[in-house]
Amino acid sequence: MDNRIIIAIDAMGGENSPGKNIEGISIFLKKNKKKKDFFFNLYGDELLIKKELNKHKISGSFYKIFHSSTVVSDEETPLTAIKNSKDSSMWNAINSQIELNSNITLSAGNTGVLFVVSRMLLKTIESVSKPALAGLWPNKKKMNVVLDLGANVDCDDNNLVDFSEMGAALYKALFPEDFPKVALLNIGSEEIKGTEILKKAHAKLKEISKYGSFQFDGFIEGNKIYNGESNVIVTDGFTGNIALKTAEGTVKFITDTLKASLTKTLLSKFSIIFSYFALKKFKSKLDPRKFNGAIFLGLKGPVVKSHGSTDAIGFYHSIDLCYRIVKGNLMDKIKKNLSHGRNKK
């Protein structure tokens, strides 16, 4: 039996594929020289993929190519995806969790199609009301898991409870040394604040947290996401998407303003040389490529979506995320957490 972690990669999804996808694998191999516990099932145009693999001198013992003749385009909509994307590199990479031995699927392709096809092929876990999209978000101490980032516009209290249980499982899988601390995103921290749905979810999570899978910290405001007290931030897909994109826009606005300030005067141009290393560290800490990879939670198999426009380093971080998810037994942890909530909904 194969005990390796088998990652199915849609090598054709996203910009500059399969170049960045294969280079991402090459970076992963360099960073994990001592490990032998992984293997890649690669989906896409065999000739193109081979060319890239040769360029990076990647040993044949780490991969198998499965030729797929079509690619899901960025213009494809979720409505027609099931019909049009069959046998594409994305479809086959997902399907390999069912028909082959893949443990997880990674794609940088069309998000809507990836979600719809994953849901159809892998199916939603029986006790999960709605699957969710989770992402990593930096905080002062380490990292948050935040969900839902946009899969579900309307959510009820049971959805939020499911998200909490699955988010806590993801956090534990990724950071086994820490204990998941769940908080619901709200406009105030007092129990009386917010919508009726949030109040109901609050009451249920208070009960469920007694099973010991996670600590429940109650409500958290948007400005507290970064303080690292709670590490699993739960919200509906509408709010989560707005919060994520507002944060992204804020980071861009500030770094652009900073850059403009620093390059404006001759004196400050000199200062850049001096602060080069400090700013490099600053940039590296906030490098969005480190947080690249959103995880579909609630399906019978895990699927990771990389940003389409990321580069090889960003794609490497998604591969690393896939590796850690399987290594951390995400699926078992989700099942265990969900069993606690089942009687409380």
Place this chain on the structure above:
Amino acid sequence: MDNRIIIAIDAMGGENSPGKNIEGISIFLKKNKKKKDFFFNLYGDELLIKKELNKHKISGSFYKIFHSSTVVSDEETPLTAIKNSKDSSMWNAINSQIELNSNITLSAGNTGVLFVVSRMLLKTIESVSKPALAGLWPNKKKMNVVLDLGANVDCDDNNLVDFSEMGAALYKALFPEDFPKVALLNIGSEEIKGTEILKKAHAKLKEISKYGSFQFDGFIEGNKIYNGESNVIVTDGFTGNIALKTAEGTVKFITDTLKASLTKTLLSKFSIIFSYFALKKFKSKLDPRKFNGAIFLGLKGPVVKSHGSTDAIGFYHSIDLCYRIVKGNLMDKIKKNLSHGRNKK
């Protein structure tokens, strides 16, 4: 008849009052030496206020003190506010719009109480479904007006239409040289995205914008708030509050990270000297005190809420905001804009 802009100030609200409040007036007077078109009605402890006025040598021609013996505490809740806050400095400052000649009220006191008492004393404009809380938000080109920032957790499409009309009026009052461009905050820019409420509001705003009070830019995503294309960003109070606080948290996280990077190494410590002026400019551009002041829109008189914890400079910016709101004829502009929307709801 008095043609001056008369600003009623709750001199006792917020931290370090009345010190910072009166110092804020002093800064305003220094910045507006040539103007004589304003006057302050000051509410609070007469002796304390006089002491501060003397300290800053403020001429008696600019103010009148109305002694108010009580102050609304931070612990007071909106539920008991009507009973407990009568004759407080806040209450009297609001009431002076009805019983005296004040054109606008400014307070740095308890937000919930300020909202409830303002609503009760000043009354909601007949054609407005719900009053909203608007704020200023920096963008690449200048400034956005964003609303609702938290007054209404649940909003329907008519509320969002009202917010758009009032927000456009506020933008025009503050920036008479610009044309208001309204956008609805959503998780995508396509017309099919988002909740049913947003889709309905989209259709109505498309129609109403034909009257020419504002341009309607459709949906906008969180990361586009800063690009300055649209300048009136409309959303429900839950989403607006989360977006605002997430942005605040992001700014703090980044500037803290930057500070830590810059002070870590000896080399980078030197660099601070060199980049001192550049960073000063950067800090000044993002100084939250410049955006201090949230505006209650939809009542028959305008009310501005200053941050309780701001200092004299922040309070000065709120005074300046009040002056510009009255100078820009906000109330007339709101009435005009609302008349366009009335038949379309």
